[in-house]
Amino acid sequence: MRILIVAPSWVGDMVMAQSLFITLKQQHPDCQIDVLAPPSTLALVARMPEVSLAIEMPAVRNKLGLMMRINLGKQLRQHHYDQAILLPNTWKSALTPFFADIPLRTGYVGECRRGLLNDIRHLDKTLLTQTVQRFVALAFPATVSGVPHCPAPVFAINTAQQQQLIAQYALPENSKILALCPGAEYGEAKRWPVTHYAQVAQQKINDGWQVWLLGSPKDQTVAADINRLTNGGCVDFSGKTSLTDAVDLLSLADVIVSNDSGLMHVASALNRNLIALYGSSDPNFTPPLSDKAKIIYLGLPCSPCFKRECPLGHTRCLTDISAEQVISQLSL
Secondary structure, X not given: OEEEEEOOOOHHHHHHHHHHHHHHHHHOOOOEEEEEEOHHHHHHHHXXXXXXXXXXXXXXXXXXXXXXXXXXXXXXXXXXXXXXXXXXXXXXXXXXXXXXXXXXXXXXXXXXXXXXXXXXXXXXXXXXXXXXXXXXXXXXXXOOOOOOOOOOOOOOOOHHHHHHHHHHOOOOOOOOEEXXXXXXXXXXXXXXXXXXHHXXXXXXXXXXXXXXXXXXXXXXXXXXXXXXXXXXXXXXXXXXXXXXXXXXXXXXXXXXXXXXXXXXXHHHHOOOEEEEEEXXXXXXXXXXXXXXXXXXXXXXXXXXXXXXXXXXXXXXXXXXXXXXXXXXXXXX
16 A cells, blocks of 8 residues: 655654654555655654655645646656645645655645545544644544544654764763753744843753753854853754754753744654743643653643734733743753
8 A cells, every 4th residue: 555645844843743644654654655745844754764755845835836746746647645644734735745646645624625535534623632643534534533642752763863963063972961941943932032032051061061052044143142141051052953863862962842843743752851942932832741750830811822922012921031931840
């Protein structure tokens, strides 16, 4: 059985998609799973042993890219897929599987795409309350109801790449490592304050730990502020590493503190000790899927609001999480 997965464009969602891949392999051990994903998440596929082939969906910013999607579908006909499973709910994500002539095309109703799918699912958000549940449910026939078991994502570790990074950055190997992920692609309402991060970092630096800052180029300003507040005591990797390198660096950390972000889900899939900080988002909707994760969430009456910026202007859902609360969890 050959299955094409049309993958999400968010890093965190891509991590959770591995739960679907694991489930498909449990059902069909000999199936071939290929993943069609944008460049922003494609790098993670290399860490998912269930995937046979990673196929890049070229990025077309703010455009439909109709002919590109049609031509890509025609190119994929040679793979003779038996089924396509679409994780995004957009109309455009259904174009390539349709033009690839894949006989079974599975996905939720989404944006007016009934003519492009022929295995249409109707999402019951009151039953499937988590993103990962909604992904995994697509592995089963439409007649199967209930909340599916969702195996935790588990990334493969590249030890050779770990050692290469240690040598490249001349990293000491005899001290504990705290990794901080202070960014959040979605917006300010998901970012714990830099002053709080700096307090945590300074405490562990005083304890003799290495403190690493990881994130995308968009997180460089935040990371620089944290490093400035610790008098340059952190190792700042933000914007300097690929996503693949960030995975290998996080796999070396003893503890990771992160906002609700893509790297938080990566840390969870690496099964590292993790403290996940939630503010405007809901830990019941997109929780880290690891027994080693600890969630700090105040659950204020105004949260979760799912806004990019605090509509009340105070972001107390995050600012009221003290550095001391996080530090106390680090010592447990």
